[in-house]
Amino acid sequence: MNIIITNSSGLPIFEQIENSIKQAIFSNELKEGDMLPSVRSLANELKISFLTVKRAYDELEKSGFIKTIQGKGSYVAPKNLDLIKEEKLKEIQSYIEKIYEISKLSNIPKEEVNELFKMIFEEEL
Amino acid sequence: MNIIITNSSGLPIFEQIENSIKQAIFSNELKEGDMLPSVRSLANELKISFLTVKRAYDELEKSGFIKTIQGKGSYVAPKNLDLIKEEKLKEIQSYIEKIYEISKLSNIPKEEVNELFKMIFEEEL
């Protein structure tokens, strides 16, 4: 699993960890039942406090992505990813609708919006 | 002018004020040359420090929406269409960035997002 922490992202560390792990789950790199690195080992690896890793894991557990058992470790929880993706798609759709409204109201041509879209989505090299 | 501050928005107060005033300018509720409430009166009204209001006004001046004159007050700057378009583009950009984050996180391919985009923008026929 590839967890990268940057100070330039603006996001707090615990949230960056959260996102990395969610991403790994969505991409199926982490599957149902897989064990996550222990809070201490991941903390050592990233050279941060184990409390920060714990916080990330706590959030992930709250939102149902993982299950933690004292003395054993943290495991990827069963989840209906298709259902979640469906929700995420709806969320994306509502944002696009907002964009559509703004562009219509302010006379911003579709092409210009498309340029922005390409720019932001291409930077993912 | 309706400036509402909430602690639940996550946005700092000075930014909420900024946004409210931008919105009032966009909706023409505040017109070119209109005087804004004085930093102290708005601070009293909102029960916050005048320094926080000043910060909001400073930001608005930096981005060209208002003009402040010592001893007189702050006034809505002459309407600048480029500025408005620039602002709307920024808004659109921030939505696209949100979309990018969601799609990256939940492993939704760019193409799928693009399909949605096309669908919503084509229906304008």
Next chain:
DNA sequence: TCATCTGTTATATTTAGATTATAACACTTT
């Protein structure tokens, strides 16, 4: 000129969230 608006500046403090360090504790496995 004076009072009273307006904005400006400087200093110190408070607050909240994120993060850390440390130590002690509890459960699981071998």
Next chain:
DNA sequence: AAAGTGTTATAATCTAAATATAACAGATGA
């Protein structure tokens, strides 16, 4: 028992946002 897991409590640091306070400066009208 040892060594791995997670848990909890406490105190400290750091940063951005926000505050309190006081003093200063320009504009305006009585």
